[in-house]
Amino acid sequence: MEPDFWHQRWRENRIGFHAKTTNSLLEKHFHGLALAEGSRVFLPLCGKTLDIAWFLEGGFRVAGIELSEVAVEQLFEELGVVPKIATVGALKQYSAPGIDIFVGDVFALTVALLGPVDIVYDRAALVALPPEMRRRYAIHIPEITQFAPQFLICFEYDQSRMNGPPFSIDPQMVETLYSGTYQITLIEREQMADGFQGKFPASEAAWLLVK
């Protein structure tokens, strides 16, 4: 997907991927990971997900990166927080107490800019990327987070039913992308009640990746 694809989606408010509730697998399983209060959660390709508010309300700190400045402006507006905005290298950084959101290409984010990360929360990020970019991403994210564990949520469906995004990421693909870097555990696979947007059967699988 070229950047313009996403910029256009945000400009035209065609953001069907933006869930109207907190992710149910996140709510169900994240506390089981027993992270310390104040742990810093990194959300690559974060959009303006409501999961960010859930983390902040739970006493976590949040870092994220998102290509679209429209999305990031809306995120802070909806959080009711006025950010400080700075330019950092090729990126912009929107910050407020407990939250840093970078605006720009995830591949321009570095360890130094991002800072310490306790866990990566990947929902609708890996699945948003076409195969060649996905492989690059699966190398880049562990590098910039210094191999922090990941809570990864993937869609699984028959890829012949639809061209992504979101793409289907089956267990074999998770294994191919990440088994060289992490130990992989399936936390839960949940059938989506109405399938994918009511069109065909689909599941969401939550994975824990630990170095």
Ligand SMILES: C[S@@+](CC[C@H](N)C(=O)[O-])C[C@H]1O[C@@H](n2cnc3c(N)ncnc32)[C@H](O)[C@@H]1O
């Ligand atoms: C499918 S959406 C998911 C957003 C969010 N994770 C959620 O759960 O609502 C993917 C997001 O990734 C952003 N994006 C796509 N390519 C990106 C890139 N190379 N760097 C940073 N963000 C990117 C898009 O603008 C879009 O908001």
